[in-house]
Amino acid sequence: MMNPHITQNYKRSTHPTSLPLNKLFKANFPLSIKESVNDFKYRNNPLKFQNDLLSLLPFYPNPDKLGRSSEVLKIFIDDENYINEFVIYPANYDESHYLKYKHLILVHGYGGGLGFFYKNFNQILQNENWIIHSIDLLGYGCSSRPTFTAQNLSEVESWFHDSFQKWLTLKNLHLFPENNLVVAHSMGAYLMATYGILQNPSFAKKILMISPGAVLKHRKQIFVPKYFAKLWEQNISPFTLVRKSGPLGSKLVSMWSSRRFANLPKIERQALHRYAYGIFQSKGSGEYMLNFLLAPGADARHPLIERGLHKLKCDMLWCYGKDDWMDKKGGELASSIINNLTKSNKSSVLEIDDSGHHIYLDNIKEFNRLLLNEMEKF
Template sequence: MWYLHDALVSYLCNHLSRTPKINHYKRSTPPISVPLNKLFSNTFPLSIHESIQDYKVKDDLFSFQHNLLSTLPFYPNPDKDGRSSEVIQVPIDENNNYINEYVIYPNHKTKKAYASANHLVMVHGYGSGLGLFLKNFGAVTMDNWVVHAIDLFGYGCSSRPPFTPTSFEQVEAWFHDSFATWMRRRQIPRQNALVMAHSMGAYLMASYGINVDPDFCRRLVMVSPGGIIDHKKPIVIPAYFERLWERNISPFSLVRKASFYGSKLVSGWSYRRFSELPDSERVSLHKYVYGIFQARGSGEYMLNYLLKPGANPRHPMVDRKIERCNCQFDWWYGQDDWMNVHGGEVCSERLRRSGKSSTVVEIADAGHHVYLDNATEFNRMLVEKMRDW
């Protein structure tokens, strides 16, 4: 792969030396790629100097996470209302692997009554991490609720061991086993648990209910879930993109090969994605996603086992026995979502026929990252589920 590194660095030196203006906010689109000659037609707002500075501390993921969470009023110290939070690493095996968790307590009373409190578990999607829920943490803290945001095994600031699964079943077990251990170690009471999961995280939580524990939570909120059904419309996949996908070569590989230009490369996405946030949050989120994007590959290699090139599912949830899950379901999509809401409707109808509660909602002014695109409405809906507990 050395030739890829040399070619990329040469390109970056020639084309990314300017610091252009930040483009306007842009929602996520399907991972279907673009022609190679347009791949770098983007703008990359971060300066070379800033990119080099980020590269120097690229391996300190916890520092990126700490600086991001420090934009919250209740981290690392409690706020005036008594809300407090902390980052912990929960051991999950004898090899010193752990799940990274950010936990929030609304007050000292709830912290002491942990076992009898209600628990909101927040699970991110593919290639992401708990920090992307930054605009939700403050809104969902309320009396008698402990909030747990976790990095899935092999993602974010969780352990990133070599990815060893060689089949779909082993891939699911990789995530399910680590999640089950985390639930047990953290003593999450199943009937007092509301799990909110996004994209591929939602798929993994639903399959956890099917394969491992049908009663692992009382309610499961599936936010723009991936792997449910094919796209609304057929999509054209460039041949080169299909070959890269099948070989598990992802955009994260590109960032790693970009050396000290990696943070600048990421800014082509992050500065538009977070452009509507205050400067302190936007900068901290950019550094955070750069940190987790360039970190050693691990859990990301699950992608080709679950999705075909272009992100149609290899094992659609609509073809699996989702009615085995005994929790209440909610399926939330953005109105401009590239995920197909029909998949949620099909699963929801099947759940209702089996006597389970299941609803489907499309959220206005939002795309795939519903929790960020329209955080106000998303937070209102989630808080409503918590208050009606």
């Protein structure tokens, strides 16, 4: 019998230019106005929505019967700014042996936040030798959102690289990089790779590049509507529209969330929707990096394959969904470059069935299996 809390309207994400304007205005916004107005009351407290979501996990805010525990931390990187982190400790965790554990670091993509890995946390915390760190990049999620002042590529990358480096150091994860496994999605993967290239080639033993963005330029022309290109160049994003919608912002987000989380039980669906609304409507900050790295139509301005990937000392696995709108050829070319220049087999490519760009949500079971396998053989 079908679970009554699960709907059959799940849709994978599509290329960001694939939704015509006429379809946008005909879209379904299922959240009621009353619910949207109620969510608006908490617009200045996205941590509430994050807490409500994480509280659905068996080990937050209190340990579960297996002894697993977790906490949300503000890791201050200077006097004003901080990185929001959700850290999960295994059963029988011994704080005095912190540096002897292996550390899985999860990094979200453009516009995202640590809560989008909600369906992965519980399943991948099976090994008592691992600690999981899921972070919001500076200017995203529930991390602080300083005014974005970067004016060129170097300043954009320093914005993210320097803050990540500070977090890594404050967590003492720079001391034994051979214990670090980094899993980064989309633009987060691009930032982790360039961080390694430019600042710290040995910051991890391995990076899993999950549907990475900006790896190579489009191999075939993609139609970009004029209105879309104009908005893109002016840094006007869907997040801008959510903020401008006031009390109707949550209802606007429901057009997206009702499809993206449709296969989940109702309580999880609702919590993820409110979490998404909470971070989408927060002050614009890190999101303004997009136009520096991608041209309208999500075409790479500074392709990762031209940035010196062979300088990375870590192993790499490039993961794509079978129906991904990211081009798997990027990972194949990147691996070829790395392996040829380093005379090794340290980089490889993997395709995951029944998934698109958001592999961790499109095929939760296979994504979790992938992580568990990587942790097991680490």
